[in-house]
Amino acid sequence: MHRRKRNILFILLIACCNGLFAQSSLKGWHLRDLKKDGFYGVSIDEAYQFMQGRKSTPLIVAVIDSGVDTAHEDLKNILWHNTREIPGNGIDDDHNGYIDDVYGWNFLGNKNGRNLKKTSDEKTRVYHRFKSKFAGKAIVEDSLTPGDRYAYDIWKKAAKEMNVSTDEQVELMFVEVTMKALKKHDKVLREEMGVEEYTLQELEKFQPATQAGKQAKLGYLTCCKLMTLEGDEKNTAILSDLDEYVSGKKESMEARDVAPPDYREQVVKDNYYDISDQFYGNNDVMGPNPLHGTHVSGIIAAERNNNTGIDGVADNVKIMMIRAIPDGDEYDKDVALAIKYAVDNGAKVINMSFGKALSPEKQWVDEAIRYAENKDVLIVHAAGNESEDVDQKDNFPNPDLQTFHNHANNFITVGASSDPQIGDGGIIADFSNYGHNNVDIFAPGVKIYSTLPGKSSYGFLRGTSMAAPVVTGIAAMIREYFPELSATQVKYAIQQSAFGCDSTIKIVKPGTKDKVSLTELCQTGGFVNAYRALEIASKLAPEDRKKTPAPVPAAPKPVMLRNNKLN
Incomplete structure (x- = not known):
């Protein structure tokens, strides 16, 4: 699944490039302005200056993801609270079928409190x-x-x-060798440093007293540089992720002959093939691994101007967390029901930083997207991290509603951009999926600094998973300040905000050495800009349909949702 926290496979195969700026200088680069700051950011300060004096309306944004740290200092005040529920009384006070859904809902658990962490692809x-x-x-x-x-x-x-290719076998072998070396060095370093946990920054400052310690430090840092890991990465997290990657890859390679365990059946215990069996799960929206969802939520709406941590994009948002994305590929049923839950509980924008190459129950997801469209809810989706052309290779979910034989107008697909001063200097992230027809716009998705699990933890991550919430935050701003505008109009303002790069900057197509124009990589041929989007939105009126794409005639409203008929 392309929402993976580090996308270990391609990170291991990318050579280390030290950017022109120190880590601290890159914190929040995605919010900056090209003309004023020299970064291809979204001009957030200019956007708020433009909106100065105008009142905003509180808005609910749903984040369908892995979970969120509800106690984080920069998130706890911006989390959605279901005021119709009395916390902890074990009663479905609002009669929506979900007991004690205070912060949202977890479709990856059971009523006994167990949670699904891992699943197969x-x-x-x-x-x-x-x-x-x-x-x-x-x-x-x-x-x-x-x-x-x-x-x-x-x-x-x-x-x-x-089928397992030779390249995949070689890649796995390379990862295993790297992991073995790291573990060996880590054992020496922990003994010499006298700690069980340390960051790369702390290791760089540490002066070993022995030759073995000096060799371990050099070896450990060399391996980490080859993986382009960040200075705040902890040894425990690095080794845990490598272990998880290796075990998952081995299981995937062995799966052709032996079916992996049905983790869902062991934990969730719903009737997966019956969409009417929808009131399963529990209210634990943090789950066993909330890293990804916590980082995404912070990008969208970490509390602004509180002199703590970071500033999110949107300033008057409540984040509704819906846990539906495990380590492994998400299930269509969970995604469909998560979208419906978000819509029914008042979300006006939904962030979906996940995806996969197959969707056997696509009709359920199609119906959920159409349901959101009928309720005027905007969906923002990450394009994926495989360096693929999604005009040619399937990526789900998508706005091609096969069930209805039409295209959803409430759906934005986002690729990841970068900056010449970061990493390898490319303007488009080398891992990002692209597509002239099926990617709408690019947004910053490399070296994005945001919230991490832990009361006051922050760090850098990258991926289209980070680019999508940048756009989600801008969409939320538009809907806050111009609540009368439709989801289609919000999408229009975002698309029209797109600006290109300097013509002297070469655009390298991700995954290749080919140099192309930005218009070949997405519909709009540019990067999202918050200031321009709000300026455009300010000129739209509810009745002004000439400037927006003509809506698709409404089809008969589907029964939400029908059972899958595959045998």
């Missing part, structure tokens, strides 16, 4: 789901029912992806 689930039906069989495709034909098509795709 979608290709593995699809492959084994239909293996007995199609593997080794002489399939006459023209004789299949529409449902079986769809199942067969996605099974063939999954089966193809289950």
